[in-house]
Amino acid sequence: MQIYLDTANLGEIREAARWGVLSGVTTNPTLMARETGADFQETIRAIAGLVDGPISAETVSEDADGMVSEGLEYAAWHPNVIIKVPATTAGLEAVSRLGEKGIRCNVTLIFNTGQALMSALAGAFVVSPFIGRLDDISQDGMELIREIAAVFEQNPGIATRILAASVRHPRHVIDSALAGAHIATCPFKVLKQCMAHPLTDKGIAAFLADWRSREAAATAHGATAN
Numbered sequence: 676m677q678i679y680l681d682t683a684n685l686g687e688i689r690e691a692a693r694w695g696v697l698s699g700v701t702t703n704p705t706l707m708a709r710e711t712g713a714d715f716q717e718t719i720r721a722i723a724g725l726v727d728g729p730i731s732a733e734t735v736s737e738d739a740d741g742m743v744s745e746g747l748e749y750a751a752w753h754p755n756v757i758i759k760v761p762a763t764t765a766g767l768e769a770v771s772r773l774g775e776k777g778i779r780c781n782v783t784l785i786f787n788t789g790q791a792l793m794s795a796l797a798g799a800f801v802v803s804p805f806i807g808r809l810d811d812i813s814q815d816g817m818e819l820i821r822e823i824a825a826v827f828e829q830n831p832g833i834a835t836r837i838l839a840a841s842v843r844h845p846r847h848v849i850d851s852a853l854a855g856a857h858i859a860t861c862p863f864k865v866l867k868q869c870m871a872h873p874l875t876d877k878g879i880a881a882f883l884a885d886w887r888s889r890e891a892a893a894t895a896h897g898a899t900a901n
């Protein structure tokens with residue numbers, strides 16, 4: 676399982692990159708809109724300078740010609756740029772046409788296995804099932820990952836990777852790995868939560884307190900000896 680960061684915030688990416696766990700970054704129009712005033716191209720180039728791995732940049736056209744044109748433009752920004760297109764028939768055509776030019780695509784907004792299979796057959800580099808948004812409407816996001824993984828497993832010709840998206844909490848990350856996802860893209864908050872445990876904090880506090888009392892005892896012993 677690889678971990679990507681799901682953000683367009685350079686501060687978050689810079690910090691998480693220092694932890695040594697990031698294999699890539701995903702962005703989308705909503706995440707870009709949160710970075711008020713940031714230029715898209717400059718942001719993607721800056722991310723590519725911070726993380727040595729696939730960086731997803733999403734198209735906003737609704738037709739294949741537009742997606743291909745945007746894809747060609749984004750792909751020229753950096754060799755690690757992956758073109759994100761929606762799970763529509765226009766998106767499939769864009770994946771296929773960009774693939775002919777050696778440009779890799781991430782098919783996003785996947786909510787059923789048919790969309791994932793069609794995207795894989797069109798040549799998608801990754802498919803992004805949105806597990807959190809399925810859970811939000813009382814469907815089982817993890818079951819979707821399991822089903823896509825089973826279908827891909829049965830078709831050795833499929834090299835498409837499964838990228839668990841719309842991740843809401845650390846349990847989603849672990850369950851995605853167990854269900855067969857190759858990658859989970861996480862908000863910064865979730866990535867930090869993955870390393871948080873109250874017993875770790877409590878343990879550190881106890882170790883530090885014991886160390887200080889040991890030093891205090893050593894100091895007192897030295898004073899008595901003198």
Ligand code: G3P
Pocket residue numbers: 681701703805807808840841842860
């Ligand atoms: O990578 C897609 C992801 O950003 C969507 O997450 O939380 O908007 O459902 P969310």
